[in-house]
Amino acid sequence: MTSPAIDIRDLHKSYGDKVVLDGVDFAVAPGTVTALLGPNGAGKTTTVHVLSTLVRPDSGSVSVNGCDVARDPDGVRAAIGLTGQFSAVDGLLSGEENLQLMARLRHLGAKQSKMRVAELLEQFDLVDAARKPLATYSGGMRRRLDLAMTLVATPSVIFLDEPTTGLDPRSRHTMWDIVRGLVHEGTTVLLTTQHLDEADELADRIAVLDGGRIVASGTPDELKRLVPGGHIRLRFADTSALEAAASLLHGSTRDDAALELAVPSDGGVRALRTVLGQLDTARVEVDDLSIHTPDLDDVFFALTGRVDTKGTTS
Incomplete structure (x- = not known):
């Protein structure tokens, strides 16, 4: 080594x-x-x-x-x-x-x-x-x-x-x-x-x-991935696909106006593969998807209890 x-x-x-x-x-x-x-x-x-x-x-x-x-x-x-x-x-x-x-x-x-x-x-x-x-x-x-x-x-x-x-x-x-x-x-x-x-x-x-x-x-x-708030955002072509996906993916949050579903996730490949596998098995088509994870500001606040690090360091 x-x-x-x-x-x-x-x-x-x-x-x-x-x-x-x-x-x-x-x-x-x-x-x-x-x-x-x-x-x-x-x-x-x-x-x-x-x-x-x-x-x-x-x-x-x-x-x-x-x-x-x-x-x-x-x-x-x-x-x-x-x-x-x-x-x-x-x-x-x-x-x-x-x-x-x-x-x-x-x-x-x-x-x-x-x-x-x-x-x-x-x-x-x-x-x-x-x-x-x-x-x-x-x-x-x-x-x-x-x-x-x-x-x-x-x-x-x-x-x-x-x-x-x-x-x-x-x-x-x-x-x-x-x-x-x-x-x-x-x-x-x-x-x-x-x-x-x-x-x-x-x-x-x-x-x-x-x-x-x-x-x-x-x-x-x-x-x-240490802090909560990560999710996979799925967009569907129509309401029926959104309804079907929401019934499959428990704990998800719907946005009917945007035809989107937010599924809690750590942002990892395994979680994404699981979600897409469930949808594929049920023959639910996804129009678009994106992965959202907490940024370093969220991490810093969670770990130190402070919003930022502005100022003179020591």
């Missing part, structure tokens, strides 16, 4: 009497995206800070790329990149100069630095703005530059803490495409986000953090 790129077991962290992380456990497979969701104060950013060696854990086992964060912090730092909630670019330098500075700090050497900077400017669509002052950059351009600086040394694991906060929809989608491209190339990504649609779009797996503990984890579809 492939070892996890990120492995956290029984992680604890407190500040005085304030318990921030209380036995956190989760793992991230190489070359995947895991989203860490949770309300304000849940411990998301503290978890990222522990993983990136900025904060020392009180207890527990934490490793990144096979390196223990407490015993081998230099090994962890050599393998990771971190993009925080706020851009870490130098406003007195141009985009190209920011990347060159990072390349020098990473000791890439003159020739390799020049090549890597040129590659990143092209990859992040910053060639035309490379030598312009950062005062001329939009928020999306600054965020792309910030992520490009994180990638100068081609890290195998990247932590993205609220990567699209404050960006307009177009810039958010651009960042999503960049993240997908990195993962396609084999990079492992752990992101925290306030945007549940972002987790749904990007994450292979989601871990929900609340009160310093992981209260649920799984794929987006698995988490959606």
Whole structure:
């Protein structure tokens, strides 16, 4: 079996009497995206800070790329990149100069630095703005530059803490495409986000953090099946077909005006096959169907008792 790129077991962290992380456990497979969701104060950013060696854990086992964060912090730092909630670019330098500075700090050497900077400017669509002052950059351009600086040394694991906060929809989608491209190339990504649609779009797996503990984890579809409200919506050509289907599918809800029937379901293939099998046996024709499952907003509210995660994370 492939070892996890990120492995956290029984992680604890407190500040005085304030318990921030209380036995956190989760793992991230190489070359995947895991989203860490949770309300304000849940411990998301503290978890990222522990993983990136900025904060020392009180207890527990934490490793990144096979390196223990407490015993081998230099090994962890050599393998990771971190993009925080706020851009870490130098406003007195141009985009190209920011990347060159990072390349020098990473000791890439003159020739390799020049090549890597040129590659990143092209990859992040910053060639035309490379030598312009950062005062001329939009928020999306600054965020792309910030992520490009994180990638100068081609890290195998990247932590993205609220990567699209404050960006307009177009810039958010651009960042999503960049993240997908990195993962396609084999990079492992752990992101925290306030945007549940972002987790749904990007994450292979989601871990929900609340009160310093992981209260649920799984794929987006698995988490959606944890809460009630899923159903199969069937539309029929006429009233007689609707009547026949309603008599077969107990517990369903009728909409006579729309000739539709809502059948409670977890959204799985087995449930759909069962419903269609019953209708086929009774020779009831379905004109159209759609599957509706709870979204991540519903999941988040059910698991944490909160409607959303807007605000500053911790």
